[in-house]
Amino acid sequence: MPESKKPAKTGADTKVPVVAIGASAGGLEPITQIVAGLDASFPAAVVVALHLSPHHESRLANILEHDVQLQVDTVRNGDVLQPGWVYVVPPNRNVEIVDGAFVTSPAAKGPYPKPSVDLLFRSLAASHAEYAIGVVLSGTGSDGAAGVRALKLAGGVTIVQDPETATYDGMPLAAVGTDCVDLVADAAKLAEVITSVVSSPIEPQLPAGSQRERQLRQIIDCLKAVRGVDFSYTKPSTLYRRIARRCSLNADQDLAPYIERLQQDPDEARALANSILISVTAFFRDKEVWLAVREELKKQLAAHPTGQPFRAWVPACATGEEAYTLAMILLDLTQSMDSPPSITIFATDLAEHAVEIARTGIYTSDSLANLPAGYRDRFLAQSGDGYRVRSRVRQITVFSVHNLISDPPFSKLDFVSCRNFLIYLKNDYQRAILELMHYALKPRGMLVLGSTESTSTAEGRFVAISETHRIYRRDQTVERFPSRFKSQIDAPFRAAQTPARRAGMALAPESLQTAAQIALANYATPRWVVVDEHDIVKFISAEARALIRAPTGPAIMRIHDVLANGLDLELRGVLYRARRERKPVTGSRVNCQLADGWRSVTPHAIPLDGEFERSLLLMFELREMRSAEAERRVQESLPDSMDSDYVRALESRVEILRQDMQSMAEELETSNEELQSQSEELQSSNEELQSMNEQLLTSNEELQSSNEELITVNEELRQRGGEMDVLTASWDAVGSYVDDVIIVVDAAARVRLLMGPEERLYAEGAVRQSSDRFWSLPWRSGFMPMLSAVRKRLEREEDGPLHLRLEDEQAECDLRAIDWSSPDIRAVVLRIRWARASISDPG
Structure with missing residues (x-):
């Protein structure tokens, strides 16, 4: 290309849209299709990174010049990106975009993709944020997947060629597997999609007044019906930006046709919901913040009471990197302590797919770039093409699906990290969440927020440790119950105050209640409770309220914690035998004092059938005691007045418990021996497989690198062959007219x-x-x-x-x-x- 066509270097504009295209084997044809479909007025710069052999000169720029209306040039260090230009990354070079200009460097030696698509995408995300568009095309391996996550985190658009139409589906599948892709489409349609995205404004053009509110309500209702999440808590500005982006991806000009699309296409509704629930994070994201958090945690652990567990919570944990970051820091800090506390980190998120990724704990090598020196070898192990978090880190990190807006919180926490979540919420919900955090934290517990968040909406509940890094401490002088829960106190017991037709408290699905009613058919007692395999109360009949003590706030109720005094000891043995024998079990009669006086209570446990076979139905037979007997029991309740009958009853119960414990101990010992034997065999097999896997991995990487180079060279040769065929035909035609x-x-x-x-x-x-x-x-x-x-x-x-x-x-x-x-x-x-x-x- 003549140098005179090159635009003069001007100040870099990071608000100029940039389309970065990454591809490998089989990528030449879709690249040509895309750039050929962009007209001369295309208002964005295009950067093409195709894996090439480092030993051969590339003719990609020359090939593209013949088919496109845009100007084509090879990337040079320091050049400023200009709209309307296609820039081709040269062989054996990596390219980054810094402040709107190219920064080139030699590609890493070894079997690594050259050029690196991940490096290009990550730099584009940091430089252009919402004005960045990443496109992943045909290719082997997983290059580009980590970059897609970075683009999504920065608010950019991510597009992938349909793996079914790609010549090689490795790179497209890896990108789709991140759950951070906005659109998957055939290569023939990508030019149209990209043009629509680039031409659409970042800030949406919205209807005015009541029409806008009505349309937004329609969209929220549609998402709730498909995804089961109420997005009314989200800031309207955030919703509109996500909706506008999806409109541009679908080429819808306004909200009306897009709402119709949502109502007819559940997949589009799920895609919009996923774009609002940005399930993306990173290890040691904002590294300076984590260094400051580490110093505060060091002080907190030094003052932590000996023997007390250290409990932390990471809500909105996305794919788990932040939770594992906290786990690594805590394990690092406690390894030198004489009596380190047991650590439990609860990590929750609304997106089930993100939680599954977090539980697996497998991440790409590129995602570990921010880890401090030594952390990767200590806390992760190589697994295939990536790394897996070691078991000792995963064992202290508990992941679960949880709705921070509506579900009860964890309690007695020492540390909470809720970063970059509040910014998407309306102010009322921000205040409610901060009140929730205050309630969940222990006195002097620590709270960490995102760089653009603060505790201003919940004044008086937190004291700043570092405003710069958004680190706060719970104000222990304030003891206020969260306003969100004021209407929920004693909620489990409201059902007992309602008419008989609402005699039960629905903590469980109606199908579970039906299963309990079937099991009760042969019994006359109205006092019953259903518990799951963890002894969590799932349903309480109204008449059983007399046996249950109300909790002090919303909580997950274990039957042992809420049962009337005196019943728990006997009930534990009944529960154990019922689960072990899988048949109804009747316990011994227990005399206990209820609100209306002394009663004689006999517990029963009945295993349920079908899908609830792990749940138990507990029934309690109550018998009134004669006044003389009741008076005697009052006297027996005094330590100095216990007679031999009472002692014998206690001894009988202790003997039953001793037998149960002995039986449990024998079963556990047998199970442990079997597990130990299996563990040793698995360990030996795992070591052998690990060794073989490492050898195969090395060979595979070398072969894959060579294969990509050969495929790329072959494509160029095929292109040259076509040109030679044209040239030969031209020579033959000319020769037929030449006499010399x-x-x-x-x-x-x-x-x-x-x-x-x-x-x-x-x-x-x-x-x-x-x-x-x-x-x-x-x-x-x-x-x-x-x-x-x-x-x-x-x-x-x-x-x-x-x-x-x-x-x-x-x-x-x-x-x-x-x-x-x-x-x-x-x-x-x-x-x-x-x-x-x-x-x-x-x-």
């Missing part, structure tokens, strides 16, 4: 080119063979002087051009030497032409 003969001969006497009526050169009836050398051709005798002149020039005995008159052939020969590919190799070009009078007479 043109011959190119190299120093080895090979005929490199022969064009024109060559039959006039040979003896009558003779034909040239493809293997014939120049000297062995069946020349007519009149051409012998020409052969001598050619030999002298090839052997460098003579130089310069020569004009020969071949009288016997009535022909003339122009001859001159040329260089052939290097100064050390000679070649000669000849032009033989006949006198006009002899053209019609070859003899």
